[in-house]
Amino acid sequence: MANARTATSTRWAGVPASRRRDERRGMLVQAAYRLFGEEGEAGLTVRAVCREAELHTRYFYENFADTDELLAAVYDREATALAEVLDAAVNEVGPSPDVRTRAGIRSVLRFISADPRRGRVLFAEARGNEVLAERRRAAQTALLDGVLVMSNIENPRLPALIAATMFTGAMTELAQQWADGRLGTDLDAVVDSAVELSLSLYTTAARHTSR
Numbered sequence: 001m002a003n004a005r006t007a008t009s010t011r012w013a014g015v016p017a018s019r020r021r022d023e024r025r026g027m028l029v030q031a032a033y034r035l036f037g038e039e040g041e042a043g044l045t046v047r048a049v050c051r052e053a054e055l056h057t058r059y060f061y062e063n064f065a066d067t068d069e070l071l072a073a074v075y076d077r078e079a080t081a082l083a084e085v086l087d088a089a090v091n092e093v094g095p096s097p098d099v100r101t102r103a104g105i106r107s108v109l110r111f112i113s114a115d116p117r118r119g120r121v122l123f124a125e126a127r128g129n130e131v132l133a134e135r136r137r138a139a140q141t142a143l144l145d146g147v148l149v150m151s152n153i154e155n156p157r158l159p160a161l162i163a164a165t166m167f168t169g170a171m172t173e174l175a176q177q178w179a180d181g182r183l184g185t186d187l188d189a190v191v192d193s194a195v196e197l198s199l200s201l202y203t204t205a206a207r208h209t210s211r
Contacts, residue, residue, distance in 0.1 A: 025063045025073075027053040032067075032074050037117025041129055044071060066129045075135050080123050082144075085111050097202055102195045108171070109187060112179050119179025123172065137171075144168045163201050170198075 031053035035043045040093050050057050064070045089107035093099045112119040123136075147164040174194055177183050183190050 020027055021062065024055060024059045027055060028060060028063060028070060029073050029077060032070050033117065033121065036071065036074060037120050040120070071129070072131050072135065074202070075121055075132055078118050079135065082108065082111050082118070098195065100142055101198050101202070102191060105171070105174075105194050105198070106191045107185070108175055109178050109190065112175060113187065115206065116179060119175065123176040123179055140168050140172060143171065163204065167201060169197055
């Protein structure tokens, strides 16, 4: 125990208090990400997280009220990372809806493929936990707004709103099924099919909007 206390003291020696707290928070979030991503919510306990992060439980409560608050931080981190990847992918291509749609869908699926735990945090487990479900609803609303912007639709009429809503829901389900491995491993084939169906929906909405 004495050695553990000595090691902990040495780890933070000379580090400003605010930075120490930020670093410990980051360690707890990363530990929770690993546990939740591999074991699901059942593996996310205060004791397990602190053991994984190699931190005393007092540091947990220094940063979080409970595991739900910690889980929210995990989700927010991954959702922010995905949003940045999606935004970069869409802005790197031309303005036409087809290339932007393709870039967007591919970037989401590749993001999940790079680390399957991301899919579990962002999609698969969000349905059974109210903390994640609430954030998922907010993320879908943000995606809906982004789809309208990506499609260059200003002041959308009802058909465009319905099409964007359907695309948003379908994209969420597509990401989950891809994360679960139910769509195979051919990313190009999945993206091609998803783009084709999405553009059909977009074309129909655009036709109704122009009337």
